[in-house]
Amino acid sequence: MRGVRRGMMGRSHALSGWCAGLAVAPLVGLTTVAEVVPFAAATAGYALLPDLDHPGASASRLLGPVTRLVSGAVRAFSGVLYNLTKGPRDEEGTGKHRHATHTLVAAVLLGFLAATLGDRGKWAVLAVAVTGLVLAADALGDWIVIAVLAAAGWSVIGAGPADAVQTGLTQIGGWIGAAVAVGMFVHCLGDSLTRSGCPWLWPLPIRGETWYEIRLPKPFRFSTGHWFEHAIIVPILTIAGVLLLPGGIQVVQRLFDATSVWLAGQS
Template identity: 35%
Template sequence: MMAPSHAATGLLVGVLTTAAMAPAMSVGPPELLAGAALGAGAALLPDIDHPDSTVARAHGPLTRGLAHGARWVSAEIHRRTATPEDAVADGAHRFLWHTPVAAVATGVLVGLGAAASGVVLGAVLWFTLGLGLLGLAQNLPRGRRRKRLMSWPVVTLGAALGAAALVHGGVAHGPFAGAVVGVGMLTGALGDGLTRSGVPLAWPFAVKGRRWAMIGLPRRTRFATGTWPERLVCWGSLISAPLAVLALA
């Protein structure tokens, strides 16, 4: 599973995307930390279509229900839009939610909500922070402590405390949250494009007659999950993210 590396790359991308918003808003430590939380969780969101994913386990019954709903939506959209040239598939995992269209649409909705209400921003922070915490916790050594930290009640409570601290700390509410979530989701999808499976980055446009063409790096340069290239990306991002916060704060 790529959840730890998704969360790590999203963490870094969230900080950098938030910093890039500086010409349009005031960006300080609260915003950079919020961006890290939003990005880490959003990079895992494309896997909302899998019932055993980190996303599905993060907030217990809530995310399990969302995962089943997202899986059904993905399968239906695939069934209705697939061409005769597309490979036979159920359209559930690594389809709709791994497209740039899904990332942009989710980002726009989050941005509109966060701009309209600080309550919405707090809820989004809580949700994404929970995903990010569970993803990052998988980098810890295996054992009872890690197992306890990864239980959904602990994750949900920790995310609530973290989100409350960010809101109380004065994080600005505005469309920046949507930008970070959208870029974070795209980062997660592109990360899967580095592996041997590829993702449907061109949807809804057809590539050689296939609307769900799986696109990625040239096959010789792709890698399997759990191998050293993925670990290099993961730990490089984990080290770079806090350094970026310190440099930009």
């Protein structure tokens, strides 16, 4: 690898996870706002999880000494895995950041692990979902917590509180694995847009490297925190995050129509 460089900004990763969650939700059978919003929030949070291999990342700072200890263990494991599996043309390096957690294999395995937590009790599943929400809020702000609570409140209105809690926990158990896997993989795709790339196809050997960095052609790559990320990517993801909400396009269309009628009346 070419030195230790951070991936995209946490906000960009979380927004891309939010958009991916909104897009994938119908594919896993979620269609209403009460179902889609919590799923997308969890996906946004777990789009930050791969950077647990960096001591300064949000995931590593989430619970203070506890997550810092986990981060250190993840980095140590990643370094060992890199040295055991690197190909003849992989560069000498620690293999700690943007390696083990930045792979499709890791996304699938951790997604599967999260999905199996339903066997250990619905509260364990809820803990995974809440962790994703806390991560998302750290990057995007408290609005995402308010959105999830509003969606949960909508569910309570449609059913009794006890029934809503039971049904909600059952639903979370059905999709939490997908949220974790999709979020982590979207993170990898985001890092592939940067100059450093991301070895998410590990352990598939490419040109003598098992940790081959997948990336865009040179003219389309950008550095982390570059103006392009701030001025182009974040606004596009923000707009997409609104339009992908159930009924989002229809609401925007109505606002556009109403504005057009008002402007016509002023002329």
